[in-house]
Amino acid sequence: MGILPVMKFQQTPGMSTLLKKEVDTEICRSVGTLLAGEVAARSLKMGQLVGKIAGTEQAPAGAKLGKLVAWNPTATDGSQIVQGVCLKDCEAAVGADLVGGVLYSRRLSVLNRAAILWPADATDAQKAAALDDIEERLGLIVRA
Template sequence: MLASYKYTGKKRRSQLVKFESNPEFTRETFTLLGGAGGVRAIGLGMLLAMTFGVGAVNVAQAADAGNTGNGVLTLADPAYTNAVLPGDYTVVCTTGGADAVSKFRVEDPEGNHVGTATGGTSFAKHIKFTIAGGGTDFVEGDRFVVSVAVELGAATNKVVEWDPDAVDGTERIWGVSLVDLEAPDGEDVSGGLALRRGDVILAGQEIAWPDGITDDQKAAAVVELEQMRMIVR
C-alpha cells in the first residue's frame, strides 16, 4: 500500500481574493511600524490598522459666536489619539456652571457620543483638550467645534496589526494584507501591500483572524469590511 502525504503549501493571494475589480484602485502600499520589544509580523489575509504620524493630523477649534460663557477650549499637544476621525467634533454644554461643575457632551463627526468633558479637567478620547471657565459661566447649549483634518497618505503614517480590543484607533480596520512582512524591533519596513477598498470579494476562511477574537467581534469586522466594499463570503 502506498503511503499518503498531506502537503500544505504557502497561502496564495488567489485563495484570499475571489474577486477584485481593479487592483490599481483597490490596492495600496504601506510601511509596517517597527516592532515594540520584538519583531512585528503580519501575514497574507491579516486585518490591518493605521497609526498616524506627526504632521498627518491637523486640529483646530472654535467657540460658537453665540456662547454665553466666555471660557476657552485649549487643545492639548498633540490634540488627538489614534482613534481620531476626520471631520468636525462638537462639544456642547449640557450642564452649565463654573469649572468642576460644567459638563460638555462630545460627539464625533458621525454623531456618535465619544464622552463627557468636565470644565477645568482634561479630556482625552479621540480629541484632547481642556475647557477653562471665564468670568461668565457656561450655560446649557454653549458650543465648541473641533475640526480634524487627516492626511491618510502621509509618509509618517504606519500600519500595524488590527486589534479588536484596542481603544487607541487600532480597533478600526484600515485594510487587508496581501503580503507576509516582518519589521524588526524599532525598525519600520516598507514594501507592504494591502486591499484598501472594493469592489472586492474575500474568502472568509482565508482571513487570518487574531487569536481570541469573539464571534461578535468577527461579525462587526465583516460589517466594517463591507462598508469598505470588501465582501466576505
C-alpha cells in the first residue's frame, strides 16, 4: 500500500456558524439593496445587524429610502431599528448601490449569539434592547 498525502484545509466560517435553524428560506430570508459608500466603500459582514433608511419629515431620505445599512443604535434615519441579520459579506462601492446584494435573515430563525457582530460603540443596554426587539418583533431568536 502507498502512503496517502494529508491535506489540511481551514474553512472560512460560513453561514452555518450564524444561522442555527430557520423555518423556511422563502419565509425567513430577504434580499435588499446596500446603500452606496459615500467616502469609502460601504460593507456589511455576516452577523451584522441590518437597518433600513426611512428618513423623517425633518430629514427626508430621498434616494436613500428603503436601502440597507449597518444597524446604528444612535441614528435617527430609520437605521436604528433592526430589520434583520446579514447572512453573507457584501460591499457597495463609492457612489454605486449594491442592488439585491444583501441577503439577510428577516424572521423566524434561530441565530448563534457568538456570531452576532456588534458596532464597536454599542452599549450593553443597546445590545440587550436590540435582542429583545428582534425576538419580539421579527421572531429572530438568539441562543448560545
